[in-house]
Amino acid sequence: MRDIDLIYQLDILYHELDSKEKELQHIKERVEIIKRNEEKLRYQLELDNLYKIIGKKHLEQRKKEAQLNDLKYKLVNLKDSYEKAIIKDNKQYEHFISSIEDLEEKIDTTELEIIDFMVNQDKVNNLIDKTKSKIDEISREISDLMKNYDSKTINLEKEIDELINSILMQRNNISVEKLNKYERIRNKKKKAVAIVSNRACSSCGMILPTSYYDLLQKNDDIILCENCGCILYYKKE
Numbered sequence: 001m002r003d004i005d006l007i008y009q010l011d012i013l014y015h016e017l018d019s020k021e022k023e024l025q026h027i028k029e030r031v032e033i034i035k036r037n038e039e040k041l042r043y044q045l046e047l048d049n050l051y052k053i054i055g056k057k058h059l060e061q062r063k064k065e066a067q068l069n070d071l072k073y074k075l076v077n078l079k080d081s082y083e084k085a086i087i088k089d090n091k092q093y094e095h096f097i098s099s100i101e102d103l104e105e106k107i108d109t110t111e112l113e114i115i116d117f118m119v120n121q122d123k124v125n126n127l128i129d130k131t132k133s134k135i136d137e138i139s140r141e142i143s144d145l146m147k148n149y150d151s152k153t154i155n156l157e158k159e160i161d162e163l164i165n166s167i168l169m170q171r172n173n174i175s176v177e178k179l180n181k182y183e184r185i186r187n188k189k190k191k192a193v194a195i196v197s198n199r200a201c202s203s204c205g206m207i208l209p210t211s212y213y214d215l216l217q218k219n220d221d222i223i224l225c226e227n228c229g230c231i232l233y234y235k236k237e
């Protein structure tokens with residue numbers, strides 16, 4: 001096999017390596033995992049917030065319950081002293097009655113407030129449950145994505161290893177002088193080798209003179225396209 005054939009094969013291996021490395025960097029799962037993790041964090045912060053709210057509500061409710069007990073205790077005492085007292089006049093009687101009514105009204109209001117608190121807590125607890133199950137769902141999705149990502153990266157890394165080995169082996173088969181020339185061109189431009197197709201350079205489209213064409217078919221020299229500088233390669237059909 002001519003050096004130029006080997007260089008053409010080497011170039012293909014390098015292109016494969018480039019695309020595999022790009023693929024590894026842009027694996028879809030990786031992007032998805034990052035997005036999902038951000039989403040999970042948002043829900044976790046929300047959950048944290050909800051726990052704070054429910055904690056505060058719980059404390060407020062306990063305060064109200066203590067207030068209610070206090071009011072009830074006062075009412076019992078008031079009723080007790082009303083029964084025991086010797087009412088002297090109408091004014092004293094009215095004072096007792098209005099104090100009792102006042103306390104009873106306060107008890108009613110406080111009881112309603114407690115019910116409101118409980119309804120509110122139910123709503124927050126509901127939100128907590130929903131947020132928790134959302135977090136669980138996202139965690140499951142992330143672990144599925146990770147499984148997929150892991151197997152894909154392992155495969156890609158294996159393929160890249162194999163390609164690097166093939167490239168090293170292929171380089172050993174090419175004469176140093178020609179290999180150096182190829183590497184120099186490859187370092188300068190992404191596309192180092194252009195196939196000659198329909199008597200033209202496939203990289204820039206320039207039609208090649210007939211003398212070139214004959215040389216390419218028979219010779220093993222590195223011949224560059226005058227227009228774009230690619231190594232020209234004539235591929236036998």
Ligand SMILES: [Zn+2]
Binds near residue numbers: 194204226228229
């Ligand atoms: Zn060209």
